[in-house]
Amino acid sequence: MATAQPRFDDILRASSRDALQDALWRSTTPLTLPQAEQVRAHALTIGPGPQPLRLGVVHTYTSELLEPWIAFQAACEGFELQAYHAPYGLAMNEAQPGSKLVAFKPDISLLMLRREDLHPDLLASIVNLGAERLAALREQSLARLREIVGAFRAHPVGQIVITLLPSPLPATLGQYDLQSGTSEAQWWLRLKTKFTCWLREHCPASTFIDLDEIAARIGQQAFFDPRYWYSARYPFSAPAAAEFARRIAVVGVLLKQPRAKVLVLDADNTLWGGIVGEDGFDGIAIGPDYPGNAYLDFQRRLLDFQQRGIVLAMCSKNNLADVDQVLNDHTHQLLRDGHFAARRVNWIPKAENLRSLAEELNLGLDSFIVVDDSDHECAAVRHALPQVQVVQVPSRAVDVPGCLDRVARLEVLSLTKEDLAKTEMYAQERQRRQIMEAGEQRGSGDYLSRLQMKMRIGVDPLPHLARLSQLTKKTNQFNLTTRRYDEQQVRGFMDDANTLVLDFSLADTFGDSGIVGLAIWRQQGTRAELDTFLMSCRVIGRLAETAFLEAGLRLLAARHVTELVADFLPTAKNDLVREFLPQHRFTLGADGRYQRRLADEPPAPADRFPIEVVLDAPAPPAPTAPGALGS
Amino acid sequence: MSLFERLQPTIANTLKVPTAQVTPTTRDEDLPAWDSLGQVNLIVALEQTFGIYIEVEDFEKLKSVPAILDYLAAQNVA
Numbered sequence: 034m035a036t037a038q039p040r041f042d043d044i045l046r047a048s049s050r051d052a053l054q055d056a057l058w059r060s061t062t063p064l065t066l067p068q069a070e071q072v073r074a075h076a077l078t079i080g081p082g083p084q085p086l087r088l089g090v091v092h093t094y095t096s097e098l099l100e101p102w103i104a105f106q107a108a109c110e111g112f113e114l115q116a117y118h119a120p121y122g123l124a125m126n127e128a129q130p131g132s133k134l135v136a137f138k139p140d141i142s143l144l145m146l147r148r149e150d151l152h153p154d155l156l157a158s159i160v161n162l163g164a165e166r167l168a169a170l171r172e173q174s175l176a177r178l179r180e181i182v183g184a185f186r187a188h189p190v191g192q193i194v195i196t197l198l199p200s201p202l203p204a205t206l207g208q209y210d211l212q213s214g215t216s217e218a219q220w221w222l223r224l225k226t227k228f229t230c231w232l233r234e235h236c237p238a239s240t241f242i243d244l245d246e247i248a249a250r251i252g253q254q255a256f257f258d259p260r261y262w263y264s265a266r267y268p269f270s271a272p273a274a275a276e277f278a279r280r281i282a283v284v285g286v287l288l289k290q291p292r293a294k295v296l297v298l299d300a301d302n303t304l305w306g307g308i309v310g311e312d313g314f315d316g317i318a319i320g321p322d323y324p325g326n327a328y329l330d331f332q333r334r335l336l337d338f339q340q341r342g343i344v345l346a347m348c349s350k351n352n353l354a355d356v357d358q359v360l361n362d363h364t365h366q367l368l369r370d371g372h373f374a375a376r377r378v379n380w381i382p383k384a385e386n387l388r389s390l391a392e393e394l395n396l397g398l399d400s401f402i403v404v405d406d407s408d409h410e411c412a413a414v415r416h417a418l419p420q421v422q423v424v425q426v427p428s429r430a431v432d433v434p435g436c437l438d439r440v441a442r443l444e445v446l447s448l449t450k451e452d453l454a455k456t457e458m459y460a461q462e463r464q465r466r467q468i469m470e471a472g473e474q475r476g477s478g479d480y481l482s483r484l485q486m487k488m489r490i491g492v493d494p495l496p497h498l499a500r501l502s503q504l505t506k507k508t509n510q511f512n513l514t515t516r517r518y519d520e521q522q523v524r525g526f527m528d529d530a531n532t533l534v535l536d537f538s539l540a541d542t543f544g545d546s547g548i549v550g551l552a553i554w555r556q557q558g559t560r561a562e563l564d565t566f567l568m569s570c571r572v573i574g575r576l577a578e579t580a581f582l583e584a585g586l587r588l589l590a591a592r593h594v595t596e597l598v599a600d601f602l603p604t605a606k607n608d609l610v611r612e613f614l615p616q617h618r619f620t621l622g623a624d625g626r627y628q629r630r631l632a633d634e635p636p637a638p639a640d641r642f643p644i645e646v647v648l649d650a651p652a653p654p655a656p657t658a659p660g661a662l663g664s
Numbered sequence: 665m666s667l668f669e670r671l672q673p674t675i676a677n678t679l680k681v682p683t684a685q686v687t688p689t690t691r692d693e694d695l696p697a698w699d700s701l702g703q704v705n706l707i708v709a710l711e712q713t714f715g716i717y718i719e720v721e722d723f724e725k726l727k728s729v730p731a732i733l734d735y736l737a738a739q740n741v742a
Contacts (some may be wrong), residue, residue, distance in 0.1 A: 065712030066705070070677045097701045098708075260720040265704045271712065 041068060045075050049415055050111055051423045053079065057109065058439050059427065063272055069105040076108035086112035086285045089139035089190060091119045091127055093147050094198060095267035102278035110282045110441055111290070123150055128184040135188050141284055142190040144181070147198045148221075151177045158205040160215045167215070171224050178228055179236075186236055192288055192446075193239040194281065195232075197225070198268060199248050201257045221245070233447075240446055242280050251276060279439075286441035293422070293442035294400035296338060297387065300349035300356055300378070302406040303426045303433075304332060304368060309355045320365035324430030331434045332367040338437065339372070339456045341445045344394070347376040348386045348403070350410075374459035383410055384417035394459070395510075395570045402442065454547075461543035462571065469574075481575060482643040484541040488577060490584055491536045491548075491649040493527040500548045501536055504567060509606040511578070512567040513599065513613065531556050532564075533588065537581050539572050539644075546572050552585050561589050563599035566613075579637075580644045582617055586636035597629040667736055670713070671729065678702070678709040691728030703727065714741045 039056045047053035053076055057064075064072065077083050086107050090096045096118055104114040117137040119127045123146070127134035134142065149156045151174035159167060178195075185193055204210035204217045211218060225243065232239045248256040256273040269277065301308040305328045306318030318325035319332075335345060345368070349356060356378045360370045370376075375393050377386035383403075391398045399420040405411050406426040415423050427436050437443055469480045491497060502520045509515065518526075526532040533554040539546045549569040554561045568578050586597070599614055618634040619627035639646050668688055675690075676683040679697040692698040698706070703726075707718055710732065716739050718726070726732050 066709045067674055067677045067713050095701070095704075098705055101705070260718075260723070261704055261708075264720050264723055265700070267704060271708060 044072060047075075048079065050076065050079055050109065051411075051415060051425075054109060054439065055425050058436070059432075063275065064105075066101060066271065069275070070101065073101075073105040073108040076105075076111075077113060081111075083108065083111050083113040084289060086114050086282075086289065087137065087139045087141070087191070088114060088116045088281070088285075089119070089127075089134045089137050089142040090116065090145060091124050091134070091142065091185075092121065092145040093123050093150050094145065095121075095265055096143075096145050098261070098265070098267045099269065099274055099278060102274040103281050106275070106278040106282035107285060110286050112282065112285055123181070125181070125184060128188055128190075130188065132188075134190055138189070139191040140288055141192045141194055141281065142185060143194045143196070143281060144185070145196055145198070146181070148200065150181075151197075159217060159220065160205045160213065167220060171220065171227075174224060175227055175231070179231060182232070182236060182239060186239065191238070192284060193236075194242055194284055195239065196242050196244050196277075199245050199253075199256075201259065201262055201268060203253075240284055242277070242284075244277065247273065247276050247280070283441040283444050284446070287444060287446050290442065291397070291399040291420075293343060293402050293440075294396050295344045295346050295374070295390075295394065295402065296335065296437075296443075297346045297348045297390065297401055297403045298335070299403075299405040299407070299410070299426070300347060300351055300359075303404060304328060305359070305366075306430055309359055310352055314355070314358055314363070317359065317363075318430070319359075319363060325365065327430040327433050329365060329367060331436075334434055334437065335368065336372070338443055340453070341443065342448060342453065342455050343443060344374045344456055344459055345372055346390055346394070347373050347378065348383055348390065349376075349378050350380055350383070351378050353378045371460055371463075372456075374456065374463065382417075383414055387414065387418060387421060402440065404437070457544065458546070458571070464543050465541075465575075484543070484575065484643070486539060486541045486575060486577070486644040488580055488584070488644050488646045489538050489540070489649055490581070490646060491538075492588070493534050494536055494649065495524075495527060497536055497548050498523055498527075501534070501551050504548070504551050504569065505565065508567040508569060509604070510570055510609045511573065512565075512604075512607050513563070513610055514565055514602045515604050515607060516565050518565075526553055526564075533561075533585075533592075535581070535585050535588070537577070539575070539577050541575075550577065550581050552581065554585065554589060556589070556592060556594060559593055560596040560598065561594045563597065566599070576642050576644065578613070579617065580639075580642040580646060583637040583641070584639065584646050586631065587639075590631055590636055595631050597631065599627045599629075601627065667733055667741065668729070671732060671736070674709050674713045675706065675729070678706050686729065688729055688733075691731075698727075710736075714739075716741065 039059055044053065044056045044060060047056050057072070088103065100116050103116070107114040117134065117139065119134055126132060152170060154170055155174065159170065162170065182193060182195055206213045210216045225241070229241045232241055251272050255270055257268050258270040261267040298304060306324045307316055309317050319328050320326065321329070339345060357370070359366055360368070375390055377390060379386070387398060387401060387403065391401065398418055402422045402424060403414050404424050404426060405414070406428070411423045411425045414421055422442065424437060424440060427433055465484065468483065498520045501523050502518055505516060505518045505523070523534065526534050533556065535552045535554070536548050537550045538548050549572050551565060551567050552563065553565040555564050566582070597619070599619055601611060601614055603611065614627040615621070619629045622628045672683055672686045675686045679695060679702050681695055681697055685695065692703065703723065707723055707726065710716070710726070711718055714736060722735065726735055
């Protein structure tokens with residue numbers, strides 16, 4: 034287990050970035066600036082070599098003194114900081130083509146604004162303005178903020194990070210502020226809420242870092258250093274600077290490093306205190322009393338990460354029955370079997386289990402974050418799988434609940450509907466697998482019909498453009514030709530009367546898959562060529578690919594097609610579909626292409642499959658002059 | 665370790681200059697990095713390295729190695 038308090042020298046001896054971050058987090062005394070400099074220099078020597086992180090700063094108060102802290106935090110995350118500070122002041126001339134900021138090609142443009150930059154009236158107290166004027170002032174301030182951010186967003190300045198410096202003074206009415214009915218804190222909160230709503234909906238690649246939240250976390254008085262503020266226009270104390278800088282490094286990580294998708298959790302001394310195999314079901318610490326309450330909070334935190342689109346998995350050296358008993362029967366356990374997308378509870382080396390988890394979940398190992406208390410297991414995984422991030426669970430229970438909060442890759446810059454549904458989809462997939470395995474054990478083949486599957490096929494489905502382009506770009510395994518298309522190209526196929534774009538989604542008793550398959554047929558008279566046929570691996574093993582193909586063929590037959598031509602273009606990743614065409618009654622011709630004559634091998638009827646097929650739109654009329662474009 | 669030997673790397677690290685460029689007689693105008701921003705950075709570094717609190721009135725006085733050494737001695741920094 035990780036020892037409680039590392040010495041500064043230990044931090045400088047860390048041989049991996051994970052270990053460095055672990056050591057920094059466990060050190061309870063904040064680093065001094067000279068120490069931060071030393072750690073930065075050391076971090077940059079740890080392999081793999083640091084990536085550059087280019088930061089442009091537009092600032093209406095002193096920003097340069099923040100730079101050493103940003104350079105330090107960036108180095109700890111594997112970046113070498115390169116910074117450009119615009120001239121002091123609201124440098125709107127940087128928001129134009131050819132400006133120094135644009136020429137600098139920043140990854141991130143940080144706007145460090147003061148409240149009064151939004152409106153001169155904000156220099157003085159606003160409590161006596163009256164409701165109408167206060168509302169007008171907010172609208173004017175919002176408009177100004179949108180104007181500033183919009184001006185920068187119109188140029189290639191990277192991710193825009195906006196900050197508003199809190200006032201160093203307490204509210205006009207002091208502790209009566211909130212009760213007064215004209216609360217300044219409330220006024221600002223509503224402004225920030227409206228502004229961030231605008232960012233979310235109308236301003237891509239922009240992030241608001243709330244300095245009020247950081248100030249609340251550090252403490253308002255500890256956040257400001259009035260000596261620097263009044264003598265040098267630099268507001269931040271060392272702890273405030275370190276935390277602000279960390280948030281900026283987080284944005285860098287989210288922009289430039291592989292996205293984290295899975296938290297792989299150990300069980301003993303991670304999800305609960307103690308070792309279930311030794312201390313027994315009743316001996317482990319999880320529940321309302323210390324130290325079990327700390328582990329309970331950690332479990333709550335893990336469920337929070339699920340809300341950010343992170344999937345939970347388990348990898349534990351244990352007897353399966355012991356762990357199952359805790360997950361199923363322990364009264365205080367928050368995490369149950371259904372919360373995990375996949376589990377490996379056995380005595381196989383963890384690196385091996387992680388590889389098989391990656392295969393099962395169909396995700397790259399570089400999207401894994403492994404959480405384990407054991408020195409040995411952490412070191413072994415770091416050694417065997419350097420692309421996996423490893424977080425060591427602290428030895429003291431009180432440190433456990435917060436131990437993932439410092440992990441930059443667990444933050445998000447945005448959330449989509451797909452992210453939120455992800456855990457649910459994996460959980461559905463696990464339930465399907467369990468039914469299937471149970472069916473196999475009983476030797477009954479009725480598993481698929483029990484799913485009550487319904488396939489919805491879209492014909493030239495314009496609203497799915499973005500998803501279909503994404504599918505051509507992301508699908509590597511179940512993909513006959515691996516042709517990548519952008520949205521414009523997919524749209525071109527849909528608009529072309531001689532090209533048929535089909536997609537499908539699959540619903541069953543457990544849920545809806547969303548759009549998971551695509552076929553593009555190019556018709557030339559009575560002949561149709563299969564340009565693209567792909568499917569997300571999420572729905573493999575349910576006959577969906579066959580039902581989808583044959584449904585497409587019925588549509589083509591209605592359009593007078595008699596001859597089919599298709600190709601299998603092998604890549605390093607699509608071996609899965611090597612036999613797909615022969616299995617579907619295509620024969621390899623002398624020209625090396627697969628063919629199927631519908632006269633000899635007609636499309637299978639829909640009732641051949643345990644899937645109800647629904648056409649989402651009527652098929653477009655067949656090309657008016659069959660044969661006119663024939664080869 | 666003498667006070668100067670502790671001060672020297674503090675100044676050098678903070679202003680990002682080679683240690684040898686910081687001598688017992690160095691003052692702000694000798695080092696381009698020791699400008700008004702460098703000065704505030706140095707104040708932060710001095711406070712944290714030597715565990716002292718520097719009053720804002722003293723910020724302007726600490727613009728040379730001899731001045732800082734005198735100040736540290738007066739603060740009973742050993």
